[in-house]
Amino acid sequence: MSWRTVAVTDCKLTPVELATINNILGSTTGLQTRLNDTVAEFIGAMTAAGYGVNTDGTVPDQLRGHITARATWLFLQDFAQLKSMMTDGRKELAAKAETMLENVAKRKAGAIEDPSGAAPSNQNWNSNNKVIMRTQPTPVPSQQATPSTSSTQQYANPDAPADD
DSSP: OOEEOOOGGGSOOOHHHHHHHHHHHSSSHHHHHHHHHHHHHHHHHHHHHTOOOOSSSOEEHHHHHHHHHHHHHHHHHHOGGGGGGOOHHHHHHHHHHHHHHHHHHTTOSOOBOOTTOOOOBOSSSOOSOOOOOOSSOOOOOSSOOOOOOSSSOOOSSTTSOOOO
């Protein structure tokens, strides 16, 4: 995984939808502005929660889908002319993105890749070494096996066939 910037081309909009946005609004600049705002939201939540972040506006790949879903939904809500693009699927993805944003802020988002490229750390776990020990005595077998003095092999199932 890596950290990259998020652009309008990352949003799951069809060419027809992008053309419609361009025709109605004159450009997709408003969508890029909404993306930048959403990136800032996620970076702010990550910073507040103590996750490592980049200061160049890039985000980890694992959050890009959430960022684009949230930004796209919020952008579409801003313009009544784009209501036809507000599908149930986009609404559902935006809700998942909202949950992820909340989880990031609460440090419940799981492992988020560090911008340094170090292995992601869950950061929800106390990773100090711990001694694990048995608190109950080891059970004693109910029957003791008696050693065999015969030269034939002994099997757990005496009726099982012998190895050739």
